[in-house]
Amino acid sequence: MRPERASRWFVTASALFFVAFHVALAVAAPRRVVVTLGLYGFVLHVLFGKAYALVPSYFERTLAWKPGPAVQFPLSAAGTAALALAPLGPPWLRPVGTTLWAGGVGVFLGTLGWTIRGNVTGAATGTGGANAHRAPVDRTANVAVPIALGYLALAAGGALATTVGIVSVRPQQLSHLLAAGTAALFVFGVGFRLFPRFLVAEAPRPVVTVVVATGAVGPALLGFGLFDRGLLLVGGVVEAIAVVGFALSYLCLFLRSERRRVGFYAVLLAVVAGIVGIGLGLAIAVTGRSPALVSAHYRAMLAGFLGLTVVGAAFQFYPPAVGVWPAGDDRAALLSIGLLGGGLGSQIVGLVGQFGWVLSVGTAAGVLGALLYTYVLVAAFARRWNQ
Numbered sequence: 001m002r003p004e005r006a007s008r009w010f011v012t013a014s015a016l017f018f019v020a021f022h023v024a025l026a027v028a029a030p031r032r033v034v035v036t037l038g039l040y041g042f043v044l045h046v047l048f049g050k051a052y053a054l055v056p057s058y059f060e061r062t063l064a065w066k067p068g069p070a071v072q073f074p075l076s077a078a079g080t081a082a083l084a085l086a087p088l089g090p091p092w093l094r095p096v097g098t099t100l101w102a103g104g105v106g107v108f109l110g111t112l113g114w115t116i117r118g119n120v121t122g123a124a125t126g127t128g129g130a131n132a133h134r135a136p137v138d139r140t141a142n143v144a145v146p147i148a149l150g151y152l153a154l155a156a157g158g159a160l161a162t163t164v165g166i167v168s169v170r171p172q173q174l175s176h177l178l179a180a181g182t183a184a185l186f187v188f189g190v191g192f193r194l195f196p197r198f199l200v201a202e203a204p205r206p207v208v209t210v211v212v213a214t215g216a217v218g219p220a221l222l223g224f225g226l227f228d229r230g231l232l233l234v235g236g237v238v239e240a241i242a243v244v245g246f247a248l249s250y251l252c253l254f255l256r257s258e259r260r261r262v263g264f265y266a267v268l269l270a271v272v273a274g275i276v277g278i279g280l281g282l283a284i285a286v287t288g289r290s291p292a293l294v295s296a297h298y299r300a301m302l303a304g305f306l307g308l309t310v311v312g313a314a315f316q317f318y319p320p321a322v323g324v325w326p327a328g329d330d331r332a333a334l335l336s337i338g339l340l341g342g343g344l345g346s347q348i349v350g351l352v353g354q355f356g357w358v359l360s361v362g363t364a365a366g367v368l369g370a371l372l373y374t375y376v377l378v379a380a381f382a383r384r385w386n387q
Contacts, residue, residue, distance in 0.1 A: 006069030010049025017041025068111030144189025151181025181219030266312030273304025328379025339369030
Protein backbone atom coordinates (compact mmCIF):
# COMPACT_ATOMS: atom_id res chain seq x y z
CA MET A 1 0.00 0.00 0.00
CA ARG A 2 1.49 3.33 -1.10
CA PRO A 3 1.91 5.93 1.70
CA GLU A 4 -0.63 8.33 0.17
CA ARG A 5 -3.25 5.61 -0.26
CA ALA A 6 -2.60 4.38 3.29
CA SER A 7 -3.00 7.97 4.42
CA ARG A 8 -6.52 8.06 2.96
CA TRP A 9 -7.47 4.92 4.89
CA PHE A 10 -6.29 6.47 8.15
CA VAL A 11 -8.01 9.79 7.39
CA THR A 12 -11.28 8.04 6.53
CA ALA A 13 -11.20 6.05 9.78
CA SER A 14 -10.39 9.28 11.60
CA ALA A 15 -13.47 10.98 10.14
CA LEU A 16 -15.70 8.12 11.30
CA PHE A 17 -14.22 8.36 14.79
CA PHE A 18 -14.86 12.12 14.62
CA VAL A 19 -18.57 11.49 14.09
CA ALA A 20 -18.59 8.97 16.94
CA PHE A 21 -16.78 11.49 19.16
CA HIS A 22 -19.44 14.16 18.61
CA VAL A 23 -22.26 11.65 19.07
CA ALA A 24 -20.67 10.57 22.36
CA LEU A 25 -20.59 14.21 23.47
CA ALA A 26 -24.25 14.63 22.50
CA VAL A 27 -25.41 11.60 24.51
CA ALA A 28 -23.19 12.51 27.51
CA ALA A 29 -21.11 9.33 27.28
CA PRO A 30 -18.41 8.76 29.96
CA ARG A 31 -15.41 11.05 29.55
CA ARG A 32 -13.01 8.19 28.81
CA VAL A 33 -15.22 7.11 25.91
CA VAL A 34 -15.33 10.66 24.54
CA VAL A 35 -11.58 11.30 24.89
CA THR A 36 -10.64 7.95 23.39
CA LEU A 37 -12.84 8.51 20.33
CA GLY A 38 -11.60 12.08 19.89
CA LEU A 39 -7.89 11.69 20.67
CA TYR A 40 -6.98 8.07 19.92
CA GLY A 41 -9.55 7.76 17.14
CA PHE A 42 -9.89 11.09 15.35
CA VAL A 43 -6.65 12.99 15.99
CA LEU A 44 -4.09 10.19 16.14
CA HIS A 45 -5.39 8.33 13.08
CA VAL A 46 -4.89 11.45 10.96
CA LEU A 47 -1.47 11.92 12.53
CA PHE A 48 -0.46 8.33 11.70
CA GLY A 49 -1.67 8.54 8.11
CA LYS A 50 -0.15 11.91 7.26
CA ALA A 51 3.10 11.13 9.09
CA TYR A 52 3.68 8.14 6.81
CA ALA A 53 3.12 10.40 3.80
CA LEU A 54 5.01 13.51 4.94
CA VAL A 55 7.78 12.72 7.44
CA PRO A 56 10.04 10.70 5.10
CA SER A 57 10.21 13.52 2.55
CA TYR A 58 10.60 16.15 5.29
CA PHE A 59 13.66 14.23 6.54
CA GLU A 60 14.95 13.61 2.99
CA ARG A 61 14.30 9.89 3.24
CA THR A 62 11.96 7.25 1.79
CA LEU A 63 9.70 5.10 3.95
CA ALA A 64 11.85 2.23 5.26
CA TRP A 65 9.12 -0.42 5.43
CA LYS A 66 6.30 0.10 2.95
CA PRO A 67 3.94 -2.54 4.48
CA GLY A 68 4.08 -0.60 7.79
CA PRO A 69 0.89 1.45 7.28
CA ALA A 70 -1.13 -1.61 6.17
CA VAL A 71 0.10 -3.61 9.19
CA GLN A 72 -0.59 -0.80 11.65
CA PHE A 73 -4.02 0.25 10.42
CA PRO A 74 -6.12 -2.72 11.71
CA LEU A 75 -4.21 -2.77 15.00
CA SER A 76 -4.80 0.94 15.64
CA ALA A 77 -8.42 0.97 14.49
CA ALA A 78 -9.42 -2.17 16.41
CA GLY A 79 -7.44 -1.15 19.49
CA THR A 80 -9.03 2.29 19.59
CA ALA A 81 -12.53 0.84 19.19
CA ALA A 82 -11.90 -1.60 22.05
CA LEU A 83 -10.52 1.15 24.30
CA ALA A 84 -13.51 3.38 23.54
CA LEU A 85 -15.94 0.59 24.46
CA ALA A 86 -13.95 -0.53 27.52
CA PRO A 87 -15.77 1.68 30.07
CA LEU A 88 -19.07 0.20 28.88
CA GLY A 89 -18.06 -3.41 28.25
CA PRO A 90 -16.43 -6.46 29.86
CA PRO A 91 -13.15 -6.09 31.81
CA TRP A 92 -11.03 -7.82 29.16
CA LEU A 93 -11.69 -5.08 26.59
CA ARG A 94 -9.21 -2.63 28.10
CA PRO A 95 -6.13 -4.92 28.15
CA VAL A 96 -6.97 -6.25 24.69
CA GLY A 97 -7.51 -2.74 23.35
CA THR A 98 -4.31 -1.46 24.96
CA THR A 99 -2.28 -4.34 23.52
CA LEU A 100 -3.66 -3.85 20.00
CA TRP A 101 -3.24 -0.08 20.12
CA ALA A 102 0.29 -0.27 21.52
CA GLY A 103 1.15 -2.85 18.88
CA GLY A 104 0.04 -0.42 16.17
CA VAL A 105 2.10 2.33 17.79
CA GLY A 106 5.08 -0.01 17.83
CA VAL A 107 4.77 -0.59 14.08
CA PHE A 108 4.46 3.16 13.51
CA LEU A 109 7.44 4.06 15.68
CA GLY A 110 9.57 1.28 14.25
CA THR A 111 8.79 2.21 10.65
CA LEU A 112 9.33 5.95 11.05
CA GLY A 113 12.24 5.53 13.45
CA TRP A 114 14.09 3.30 11.01
CA THR A 115 13.23 5.70 8.19
CA ILE A 116 14.82 8.74 9.85
CA ARG A 117 17.57 6.89 11.75
CA GLY A 118 20.36 8.64 9.82
CA ASN A 119 18.82 12.09 10.22
CA VAL A 120 17.14 12.07 13.61
CA THR A 121 17.44 15.81 14.22
CA GLY A 122 16.03 16.63 10.79
CA ALA A 123 19.07 18.62 9.66
CA ALA A 124 18.46 17.34 6.13
CA THR A 125 15.07 18.76 5.19
CA GLY A 126 14.61 17.97 1.53
CA THR A 127 14.04 21.70 1.02
CA GLY A 128 15.40 23.18 -2.17
CA GLY A 129 14.62 25.03 -5.35
CA ALA A 130 12.17 27.89 -4.92
CA ASN A 131 11.80 26.99 -1.22
CA ALA A 132 15.52 26.96 -0.38
CA HIS A 133 15.11 30.07 1.78
CA ARG A 134 12.76 28.09 4.05
CA ALA A 135 15.43 25.56 5.03
CA PRO A 136 16.40 27.19 8.39
CA VAL A 137 12.77 27.21 9.58
CA ASP A 138 12.28 23.67 8.26
CA ARG A 139 15.29 22.41 10.24
CA THR A 140 13.90 23.93 13.42
CA ALA A 141 10.41 22.57 12.76
CA ASN A 142 11.77 19.08 12.10
CA VAL A 143 13.15 18.90 15.65
CA ALA A 144 9.57 18.62 16.93
CA VAL A 145 8.95 15.31 15.14
CA PRO A 146 11.35 12.96 17.01
CA ILE A 147 10.32 14.54 20.32
CA ALA A 148 6.66 13.91 19.46
CA LEU A 149 7.53 10.30 18.62
CA GLY A 150 9.24 10.05 22.01
CA TYR A 151 6.09 11.18 23.81
CA LEU A 152 4.09 8.63 21.82
CA ALA A 153 6.50 5.88 22.85
CA LEU A 154 6.30 7.02 26.48
CA ALA A 155 2.50 6.99 26.44
CA ALA A 156 2.30 3.56 24.78
CA GLY A 157 4.85 2.15 27.20
CA GLY A 158 3.01 3.67 30.16
CA ALA A 159 -0.28 2.20 28.98
CA LEU A 160 1.21 -1.28 28.61
CA ALA A 161 3.05 -1.08 31.94
CA THR A 162 -0.18 -0.04 33.66
CA THR A 163 -2.07 -2.91 32.04
CA VAL A 164 0.37 -5.54 33.33
CA GLY A 165 0.64 -3.87 36.75
CA ILE A 166 4.25 -2.69 36.65
CA VAL A 167 3.38 0.98 37.22
CA SER A 168 0.20 3.02 37.43
CA VAL A 169 -0.16 5.82 34.91
CA ARG A 170 -3.53 7.54 35.07
CA PRO A 171 -5.62 7.95 31.90
CA GLN A 172 -5.51 11.75 32.26
CA GLN A 173 -1.71 11.66 32.22
CA LEU A 174 -1.67 9.49 29.10
CA SER A 175 -4.12 11.88 27.43
CA HIS A 176 -1.89 14.88 28.11
CA LEU A 177 1.23 13.07 26.88
CA LEU A 178 -0.58 12.16 23.67
CA ALA A 179 -2.53 15.38 23.09
CA ALA A 180 0.10 17.94 24.07
CA GLY A 181 3.22 15.82 23.62
CA THR A 182 2.47 13.97 20.40
CA ALA A 183 -0.43 15.64 18.58
CA ALA A 184 0.28 19.30 19.40
CA LEU A 185 4.01 18.89 18.71
CA PHE A 186 3.19 17.37 15.32
CA VAL A 187 0.91 20.35 14.67
CA PHE A 188 3.78 22.71 15.51
CA GLY A 189 6.46 20.82 13.58
CA VAL A 190 4.49 19.87 10.49
CA GLY A 191 2.41 23.06 10.64
CA PHE A 192 5.43 25.32 10.40
CA ARG A 193 6.42 23.44 7.25
CA LEU A 194 2.97 23.24 5.66
CA PHE A 195 1.13 26.46 6.44
CA PRO A 196 3.78 28.95 5.22
CA ARG A 197 3.78 27.07 1.91
CA PHE A 198 -0.01 26.86 1.74
CA LEU A 199 -0.38 30.56 2.48
CA VAL A 200 2.75 31.67 0.58
CA ALA A 201 4.04 33.64 3.58
CA GLU A 202 6.97 33.39 5.98
CA ALA A 203 7.14 32.28 9.62
CA PRO A 204 9.92 34.01 11.66
CA ARG A 205 12.52 31.47 12.79
CA PRO A 206 12.85 32.86 16.37
CA VAL A 207 9.11 32.35 16.91
CA VAL A 208 9.33 28.81 15.50
CA THR A 209 12.21 28.08 17.87
CA VAL A 210 10.29 29.32 20.92
CA VAL A 211 7.16 27.38 19.98
CA VAL A 212 9.03 24.13 19.36
CA ALA A 213 11.13 24.48 22.53
CA THR A 214 8.22 25.25 24.86
CA GLY A 215 6.02 22.74 23.04
CA ALA A 216 8.65 20.09 23.75
CA VAL A 217 8.93 20.84 27.50
CA GLY A 218 5.33 21.68 28.36
CA PRO A 219 3.79 18.21 27.88
CA ALA A 220 6.26 16.59 30.29
CA LEU A 221 5.40 19.14 32.98
CA LEU A 222 1.68 18.67 32.35
CA GLY A 223 1.79 14.89 32.17
CA PHE A 224 3.93 14.30 35.24
CA GLY A 225 2.68 17.31 37.20
CA LEU A 226 -1.01 16.88 36.49
CA PHE A 227 -1.82 16.26 40.15
CA ASP A 228 0.72 18.71 41.56
CA ARG A 229 -0.84 22.18 41.63
CA GLY A 230 2.41 24.12 41.33
CA LEU A 231 3.96 21.97 38.60
CA LEU A 232 0.67 21.95 36.72
CA LEU A 233 0.63 25.76 36.68
CA VAL A 234 4.23 25.91 35.44
CA GLY A 235 3.45 23.38 32.75
CA GLY A 236 0.33 25.29 31.77
CA VAL A 237 2.29 28.52 31.36
CA VAL A 238 5.01 26.81 29.28
CA GLU A 239 2.43 25.11 27.05
CA ALA A 240 0.52 28.38 26.77
CA ILE A 241 3.61 30.06 25.30
CA ALA A 242 3.77 27.33 22.65
CA VAL A 243 0.08 27.40 21.72
CA VAL A 244 -0.26 31.18 21.75
CA GLY A 245 3.00 31.54 19.79
CA PHE A 246 1.74 29.14 17.15
CA ALA A 247 -1.66 30.86 17.08
CA LEU A 248 -0.14 34.31 16.57
CA SER A 249 2.19 32.94 13.90
CA TYR A 250 -0.69 31.43 11.98
CA LEU A 251 -2.73 34.60 12.35
CA CYS A 252 0.14 36.64 10.89
CA LEU A 253 0.55 34.18 8.03
CA PHE A 254 -3.18 34.33 7.32
CA LEU A 255 -3.32 38.13 7.31
CA ARG A 256 -0.24 38.43 5.10
CA SER A 257 -1.54 35.95 2.56
CA GLU A 258 -3.78 36.71 -0.38
CA ARG A 259 -5.00 33.11 -0.47
CA ARG A 260 -8.35 32.29 1.10
CA ARG A 261 -8.97 28.58 0.66
CA VAL A 262 -11.69 26.97 2.74
CA GLY A 263 -9.37 24.94 4.99
CA PHE A 264 -7.53 28.06 6.15
CA TYR A 265 -10.65 29.27 7.98
CA ALA A 266 -10.84 26.03 9.97
CA VAL A 267 -7.25 26.48 11.18
CA LEU A 268 -8.05 30.10 12.02
CA LEU A 269 -10.86 28.92 14.30
CA ALA A 270 -8.57 26.21 15.65
CA VAL A 271 -5.91 28.61 16.91
CA VAL A 272 -8.58 30.81 18.53
CA ALA A 273 -9.97 27.70 20.25
CA GLY A 274 -6.42 26.85 21.35
CA ILE A 275 -6.03 30.21 23.08
CA VAL A 276 -9.42 29.74 24.79
CA GLY A 277 -8.52 26.20 25.81
CA ILE A 278 -5.18 27.26 27.24
CA GLY A 279 -6.93 30.00 29.22
CA LEU A 280 -9.36 27.42 30.62
CA GLY A 281 -6.47 25.11 31.49
CA LEU A 282 -4.69 27.86 33.41
CA ALA A 283 -7.93 28.64 35.23
CA ILE A 284 -8.12 24.98 36.29
CA ALA A 285 -4.52 25.08 37.55
CA VAL A 286 -5.27 28.18 39.62
CA THR A 287 -8.81 27.52 40.89
CA GLY A 288 -9.07 23.74 40.95
CA ARG A 289 -10.81 21.04 38.92
CA SER A 290 -14.32 22.32 38.36
CA PRO A 291 -16.09 19.64 36.23
CA ALA A 292 -17.48 22.33 33.92
CA LEU A 293 -14.04 23.91 33.37
CA VAL A 294 -12.40 20.54 32.79
CA SER A 295 -15.02 19.58 30.22
CA ALA A 296 -14.78 22.97 28.49
CA HIS A 297 -10.97 22.73 28.46
CA TYR A 298 -10.70 19.33 26.84
CA ARG A 299 -13.39 20.18 24.28
CA ALA A 300 -11.61 23.41 23.34
CA MET A 301 -8.27 21.65 22.91
CA LEU A 302 -9.46 18.34 21.44
CA ALA A 303 -12.40 19.36 19.26
CA GLY A 304 -11.10 22.90 18.75
CA PHE A 305 -7.34 23.34 18.56
CA LEU A 306 -6.44 19.83 17.40
CA GLY A 307 -9.74 18.94 15.76
CA LEU A 308 -10.26 22.03 13.63
CA THR A 309 -6.58 22.03 12.65
CA VAL A 310 -7.07 18.49 11.35
CA VAL A 311 -10.23 19.56 9.50
CA GLY A 312 -8.47 22.52 7.88
CA ALA A 313 -5.43 20.49 6.85
CA ALA A 314 -7.65 17.70 5.50
CA PHE A 315 -9.58 20.13 3.31
CA GLN A 316 -6.26 21.48 2.03
CA PHE A 317 -4.85 18.04 1.22
CA TYR A 318 -8.16 16.78 -0.19
CA PRO A 319 -9.88 19.83 -1.73
CA PRO A 320 -13.69 19.69 -1.55
CA ALA A 321 -13.86 21.13 -5.07
CA VAL A 322 -12.75 17.77 -6.53
CA GLY A 323 -15.64 15.91 -4.87
CA VAL A 324 -17.84 13.82 -7.17
CA TRP A 325 -20.91 13.50 -4.93
CA PRO A 326 -23.79 16.01 -4.88
CA ALA A 327 -23.09 19.13 -2.78
CA GLY A 328 -19.65 17.84 -1.79
CA ASP A 329 -18.03 21.19 -2.46
CA ASP A 330 -16.44 24.24 -0.84
CA ARG A 331 -19.79 25.58 0.38
CA ALA A 332 -20.53 22.35 2.22
CA ALA A 333 -16.99 22.35 3.65
CA LEU A 334 -17.42 25.93 4.87
CA LEU A 335 -20.78 25.04 6.42
CA SER A 336 -19.20 22.08 8.23
CA ILE A 337 -16.49 24.39 9.62
CA GLY A 338 -19.15 26.86 10.77
CA LEU A 339 -21.16 24.12 12.48
CA LEU A 340 -18.07 22.69 14.19
CA GLY A 341 -16.73 26.06 15.30
CA GLY A 342 -20.10 27.50 16.29
CA GLY A 343 -21.07 24.28 18.02
CA LEU A 344 -17.84 24.26 20.02
CA GLY A 345 -18.34 27.89 21.06
CA SER A 346 -21.87 27.12 22.21
CA GLN A 347 -20.66 24.11 24.18
CA ILE A 348 -18.05 26.17 26.01
CA VAL A 349 -20.54 28.94 26.80
CA GLY A 350 -23.10 26.36 27.91
CA LEU A 351 -20.64 24.60 30.20
CA VAL A 352 -19.05 27.67 31.77
CA GLY A 353 -22.32 29.60 32.04
CA GLN A 354 -24.33 26.50 33.01
CA PHE A 355 -26.84 27.01 30.21
CA GLY A 356 -28.08 23.51 29.48
CA TRP A 357 -29.98 24.38 26.33
CA VAL A 358 -26.98 26.21 24.83
CA LEU A 359 -24.83 23.13 25.50
CA SER A 360 -27.43 20.91 23.80
CA VAL A 361 -27.58 23.16 20.75
CA GLY A 362 -23.78 23.15 20.55
CA THR A 363 -23.45 19.37 20.72
CA ALA A 364 -26.15 18.94 18.06
CA ALA A 365 -24.32 21.39 15.79
CA GLY A 366 -21.12 19.44 16.38
CA VAL A 367 -22.71 16.18 15.25
CA LEU A 368 -24.06 17.82 12.09
CA GLY A 369 -20.70 19.44 11.39
CA ALA A 370 -18.82 16.14 11.82
CA LEU A 371 -21.25 14.31 9.52
CA LEU A 372 -20.93 17.00 6.86
CA TYR A 373 -17.12 17.05 7.17
CA THR A 374 -17.03 13.27 6.67
CA TYR A 375 -19.35 13.48 3.66
CA VAL A 376 -17.29 16.19 1.96
CA LEU A 377 -14.03 14.36 2.68
CA VAL A 378 -15.22 11.01 1.35
CA ALA A 379 -16.71 12.78 -1.68
CA ALA A 380 -13.22 14.09 -2.44
CA PHE A 381 -11.72 10.63 -1.94
CA ALA A 382 -14.25 9.00 -4.29
CA ARG A 383 -12.52 10.41 -7.37
CA ARG A 384 -9.16 8.81 -6.60
CA TRP A 385 -9.92 6.00 -4.16
CA ASN A 386 -8.53 3.35 -6.50
CA GLN A 387 -5.42 5.32 -7.44
